[in-house]
Amino acid sequence: MTPKPNLDGPDRTTEAVSVLRNNDRGGYTVPSQHLYPFQWNWDSLFAALGWAKFDVARAWTEIETLFEAQWPSGMVPHIVFWSESESYFPGPDVWQINGSTPPTSGISQPPVAATIVRRLAETHGLPPRSLYERIERWHQWWHRARDPEGRGVIAITHPWESGRDNLPDWDLPLSRVTPTLIDGYERRDLDHVNPDMRPHNDDYERYLALVAYGASKGWDDAAIAQESPFWVADPCLTAVLLRAERDLVWLGEAIGADTIETHRRVDRLSEGFEQFWNPAVGAYCSLDLRTGVHADAATSASFLAPYGGINEHSDRLLDELEAWSNACTYLVPSFDPRHPSFEPLRYWRGPVWCMVNYMIATGLAEFGAPDWAERLRSDTSKLITLSGMPESFDPLTGGPVGGEHFTWTAALWLAWARGSNNGQGPKAEPTAR
Ligand code: GLC
Numbered sequence: 001m002t003p004k005p006n007l008d009g010p011d012r013t014t015e016a017v018s019v020l021r022n023n024d025r026g027g028y029t030v031p032s033q034h035l036y037p038f039q040w041n042w043d044s045l046f047a048a049l050g051w052a053k054f055d056v057a058r059a060w061t062e063i064e065t066l067f068e069a070q071w072p073s074g075m076v077p078h079i080v081f082w083s084e085s086e087s088y089f090p091g092p093d094v095w096q097i098n099g100s101t102p103p104t105s106g107i108s109q110p111p112v113a114a115t116i117v118r119r120l121a122e123t124h125g126l127p128p129r130s131l132y133e134r135i136e137r138w139h140q141w142w143h144r145a146r147d148p149e150g151r152g153v154i155a156i157t158h159p160w161e162s163g164r165d166n167l168p169d170w171d172l173p174l175s176r177v178t179p180t181l182i183d184g185y186e187r188r189d190l191d192h193v194n195p196d197m198r199p200h201n202d203d204y205e206r207y208l209a210l211v212a213y214g215a216s217k218g219w220d221d222a223a224i225a226q227e228s229p230f231w232v233a234d235p236c237l238t239a240v241l242l243r244a245e246r247d248l249v250w251l252g253e254a255i256g257a258d259t260i261e262t263h264r265r266v267d268r269l270s271e272g273f274e275q276f277w278n279p280a281v282g283a284y285c286s287l288d289l290r291t292g293v294h295a296d297a298a299t300s301a302s303f304l305a306p307y308g309g310i311n312e313h314s315d316r317l318l319d320e321l322e323a324w325s326n327a328c329t330y331l332v333p334s335f336d337p338r339h340p341s342f343e344p345l346r347y348w349r350g351p352v353w354c355m356v357n358y359m360i361a362t363g364l365a366e367f368g369a370p371d372w373a374e375r376l377r378s379d380t381s382k383l384i385t386l387s388g389m390p391e392s393f394d395p396l397t398g399g400p401v402g403g404e405h406f407t408w409t410a411a412l413w414l415a416w417a418r419g420s421n422n423g424q425g426p427k428a429e430p431t432a433r
Helices: 009-023 041-051 056-068 113-124 129-146 168-175 201-216 221-227 235-255 260-276 300-304 314-327 354-367 370-387 407-417
Strands: none
Touching (some): 041 056, 041 354, 041 407, 056 113, 113 129, 113 235, 129 221, 129 235, 129 260, 300 314, 300 354, 314 370, 354 370, 354 407, 370 407
């Protein structure tokens, strides 16, 4: 008789440690071996949470390595091409970042650094002041480059900057971008993943057009803010930055730095956040800053407001979460499961991402909804127990979606989803703020 596989917590823990070790490239961790063979910004920060569970020094190195690629402007790029690889497109030649060492992309990603550094610092001691200062410069860049009018909402200039690449929210703004073909263009992602789980070609050509546009402007922030055909304020990015600013205040105070400017930025974003509220949907929705039009549906980011410390509509958000829980098996799908654009397998149009669950649960626990926080942890734990460590999960069946042996899924298992009582337990963990 074949022995039944042991899918309990400890088994997955060994697997999670192996995923991190196998994806380790010495100083940074690739998200997934073939699909994403370089260093990705927010993936690395979540990876650090996982590393910290068994190798704290390695966790700090992950973060320091990412910040080595910071631009003089303060921007921290979304991809750092530390090595060459044929398995990914578009590479450094398409981004055309002149003189950047190492080569990088020209856009950023949701800034979870201050929050994760704070979390490590609380347990393992403060980081060097130089890291704090680098994060401070990155945050300044977000406000200067992506909110130059000081509205208190942060724009993205490319869907990839949101970290939620093909979300239906971007469809309408993206429709104004003329697709262009790049010479010798060949998608490499489809070599590694089922095309039903990846963005459509039409979207992909517009993504490339936006890369070509940024490159044509020499990635000049002011020009991009003024003219980019794609300029959409993102509630995920804004909530993540808002929380990160609060955590930067904590770090700054612990380090003995002047935090007056950071406090001002917290105030500006806290006041600005209401601009995302779409009364027609009853949720926080992205806002196209070129047209003033909100997206017409809630996404998983709608539940991130409490993570940013915004609780004005949190009771309404809990009702919405309840409705979603009746429409799918596992929370939280990336897009409203009742909406016609919902696709349970296609990347950010439906699947559950465990690092988003972690952030939402953290905010809900702080808001005073520990049962919902625990539901999200327990769903994430069940998904990983059932399907291992893929990139994301089908919210209807719990099946694996996207790339395999994925770093942030492994890291979040170690740092959160497994719980502290062998998967029985607890709470999303935030400390008093
Ligand atoms: C995709 C995701 C993005 C992630 C990257 C690497 O582009 O949308 O959030 O950082 O893959 O995992």
